[in-house]
Structure formats: structure tokens, C-alpha cells
Amino acid sequence: MLEYLGDHWVEAVNAIGAWLAGVAHIYAAVHVSNHLRRLFLSIAALAWLYSFAYWVLFFQLVSVQEWSDFLRPLGIITWGIAWAIEPLLFVRYMKQRGEGLVDQAGELAGELRDVIDNG
DSSP: OHHHHHHHHHHHHHHHHHHHHHHHHHHHHHTOOHHHHHHHHHHHHHHHHHHHHHHHHHTTSSOHHHHHHHHHHHHHHHIIIIIIIHHHHHHHHHHHHHHHHHHHHHHHHHHHHHHHHHO
């Protein structure tokens, strides 16, 4: 077993890493809303698909060529969703949240000013 693991440790590490990335995105999805939640759930699903795929490769259930032929087109989607769209939507989400907090702070400051001025 250790000899086999020695030859295939990269697949195992990738499978575990992809699974953990899925868990991290599920955790993040619970704490956000709207488009960002759907995006995080999509990325978690992709991560778990990759985890499964790496376990398939680890246990040699298909040839490396078959595995690669299946995942290469999926990689195009993954690049777009996980590496390009995620940061853009995250920055947009944080900007909207920040603007909302500034608006709330302004309203509260105005109310406090009224209390102070009117005693």
C-alpha cells in the first residue's frame, strides 16, 4: 500500500484538497446571500467533482488519458467560475455591503445629532 501511495500521492493530495475546498465554499455560502451564495455552491460542487475525479484516478478506475479527456473541457468552465467570476462577484458584494454600512452609519449619526441638538 505504501509503495502504491508513493506513486500516487499527488492524486490523493489533490482529492483531499478539492474536497476541503468544497467544504470551505459551503461554509462561505452559508454566510453570504444572493449571487455569491449560488456561486459558492457552484464552486463547491465543482470542487467535489474534482475530488471524485482524483479518487477515480488514484484507484486507477480509468486510464489517465480517459480521465484527462473528460476533465479538460470541464477545466474551461472551472477557470471561468472559480478563478474569474468569483473574485469579481466577491468584490461587488463587499462594495455593496460597505455602502450599506456607510448609509446606516450616516442615518444613526443623524439621529444622534438630533438627540444631542434637541437635548
